[in-house]
Amino acid sequence: MFQGSLTGRETLVFYSRLKGQNTVRIDDLFQTVELVEAADRRVATYSKGMRQRLGLAQALIGQPDILILDEPTSGLDPASRQNFFEIIEGVKNTGAAILMSSHALTELEARTDRVAILNHGKLAAFGTIIELKQALSLSSRIKIKAAHSNMEELSQQFSDRYSADKFANGVAVLECREDQKMSLLKDLMGSNIALESIQIVEPTLEHVFSAYTSREKSQ
Amino acid sequence: MNQIMTIAGKEIRDGMRNRWVVVVTLLMAGLALILSLLGSTPTGTTKISTLAVTIVSLSSLSIFFIPLIALLLSYDSIVGESERGTLLLLLAYPVARWQVVVGKFTGHLTLLSAAIILGYGAAGVAIVASGENGEMSEAWGGFVGLLGSSVLLGGVFLAIGLAISAGVRERGTAAAVCVAIWLLFVLVYDMGLLAVLAADSQQVLGEQLVTGLLLANPTDAYRMLNLIGNTEVSLLSGMASLSAARDVSVYVLVGLLIGWSLLPIGAACLLFQRRPL
Numbered sequence: 241m242f243q244g245s246l247t248g249r250e251t252l253v254f255y256s257r258l259k260g261q262n263t264v265r266i267d268d269l270f271q272t273v274e275l276v277e278a279a280d281r282r283v284a285t286y287s288k289g290m291r292q293r294l295g296l297a298q299a300l301i302g303q304p305d306i307l308i309l310d311e312p313t314s315g316l317d318p319a320s321r322q323n324f325f326e327i328i329e330g331v332k333n334t335g336a337a338i339l340m341s342s343h344a345l346t347e348l349e350a351r352t353d354r355v356a357i358l359n360h361g362k363l364a365a366f367g368t369i370i371e372l373k374q375a376l377s378l379s380s381r382i383k384i385k386a387a388h389s390n391m392e393e394l395s396q397q398f399s400d401r402y403s404a405d406k407f408a409n410g411v412a413v414l415e416c417r418e419d420q421k422m423s424l425l426k427d428l429m430g431s432n433i434a435l436e437s438i439q440i441v442e443p444t445l446e447h448v449f450s451a452y453t454s455r456e457k458s459q
Numbered sequence: 460m461n462q463i464m465t466i467a468g469k470e471i472r473d474g475m476r477n478r479w480v481v482v483v484t485l486l487m488a489g490l491a492l493i494l495s496l497l498g499s500t501p502t503g504t505t506k507i508s509t510l511a512v513t514i515v516s517l518s519s520l521s522i523f524f525i526p527l528i529a530l531l532l533s534y535d536s537i538v539g540e541s542e543r544g545t546l547l548l549l550l551a552y553p554v555a556r557w558q559v560v561v562g563k564f565t566g567h568l569t570l571l572s573a574a575i576i577l578g579y580g581a582a583g584v585a586i587v588a589s590g591e592n593g594e595m596s597e598a599w600g601g602f603v604g605l606l607g608s609s610v611l612l613g614g615v616f617l618a619i620g621l622a623i624s625a626g627v628r629e630r631g632t633a634a635a636v637c638v639a640i641w642l643l644f645v646l647v648y649d650m651g652l653l654a655v656l657a658a659d660s661q662q663v664l665g666e667q668l669v670t671g672l673l674l675a676n677p678t679d680a681y682r683m684l685n686l687i688g689n690t691e692v693s694l695l696s697g698m699a700s701l702s703a704a705r706d707v708s709v710y711v712l713v714g715l716l717i718g719w720s721l722l723p724i725g726a727a728c729l730l731f732q733r734r735p736l
């Protein structure tokens with residue numbers, strides 16, 4: 241994407257000029273993407289992550305109102321990934337719209353306002369992650385650990401909702417819809433049966449994604 | 460205008476960085492010096508100045524040399540960026556495709572002009588420094604003309620290379636087409652013309668037609684521009700006897716060379732506009 245023979249600074253100066261922007265803000269951009277020490281090195285010597293960050297700096301020239309980023313975190317180490325999302329957060333707070341495509345769904349989950357799922361080039365779903373989960377009625381899973389004797393008690397108490405074999409071993413995994421979750425938890429806590437631990441596994445964006453794409457396939 | 464200058468500036472920087480200017484300038488200076496030193500030996504006691512000899516030999520050399528380096532400089536400019544992936548990002552910026560073409564041409568022409576003027580200029584200075592004959596003032600005009608026309612000739616082939624670069628899909632193809640174009644204009648065309656003239660013993664072809672055929676090739680226009688412009692030089696080169704060449708004015712020749720640059724630039728813009736990314 242960038243010419244290796246130019247330094248990072250020359251690259252940004254070139255693109256700033258093309259955008260008709262003042263080149264004095266370039267130092268700030270290097271500061272933002274943490275490339276200050278590498279600014280005067282040739283781009284050919286940059287690692288993949290550094291090029292990626294230079295790409296972000298290039299996209300930030302002139303404070304754009306909309307940023308379209310394609311797989312922006314590929315090739316970034318965890319620390320720069322963190323830094324990347326901080327920068328994006330900052331840009332978002334200035335009022336810019338950011339459209340980002342990614343296959344790394346887990347890292348998007350906590351950071352996106354809305355997601356669009358594309359399947360074979362068609363829009364399969366669009367909305368906030370909570371909306372999408374509700375629309376699919378994906379169930380949360382509640383994982384309980386308890387002693388064997390207590391498990392038996394539990395299986396009797398919840399026999400109206402779950403079959404007894406769910407509680408067979410020391411671990412029970414109970415699936416429940418979003419609207420049933422609170423009452424189930426209340427019942428669990430109120431039952432006075434000693435539990436070793438309780439863990440709630442929410443459906444992830446990954447689940448949402450595969451639900452939408454596989455639904456398309458089956459149609 | 461700003462966009463064009465930005466792109467031209469980047470091309471110039473690239474040319475300096477990869478030592479292109481230095482290498483080509485040294486090459487040109489070296490060749491010009493060798494020719495001028497050799498040129499000063501056979502003059503002996505004739506009244507032809509060393510500079511005139513140098514102009515004849517340098518212009519003959521330039522006909523081969525300048526188109527080649529011009530094509531080498533420009534053939535990669537668009538297809539190369541496309542292959543390296545830098546073109547995609549460049550065109551995402553607010554810059555029109557024709558501005559890219561004109562900017563690159565401007566940058567390359569600046570680089571080539573610098574190499575020609577510095578390289579050949581060095582030879583001119585060397586001749587003056589050796590300073591044997593005083594009546595060189597007339598030949599000086601010819602020398603300046605040589606520099607100017609060499610820049611024009613370079614511009615023609617830079618533009619042709621750019622059009623090729625915009626029109627083909629792969630660098631290898633661009634290089635092959637450039638070699639073919641170079642052979643055609645520099646060697647094949649003149650040989651063909653010579654063969655036709657030799658076969659035409661009945662003089663079926665009028666003088667007008669021969670002149671027209673000569674003018675159709677930019678390298679021949681360049682040759683005529685340098686060899687007829689100056690009586691001393693044309694006597695020396697034997698061009699004076701070619702009646703066809705005498706009727707063409709310098710302005711027409713300069714105009715032709717400029718036209719030969721503008722036409723391929725236009726073609727490059729059109730081809731680039733239609734080029735899929």
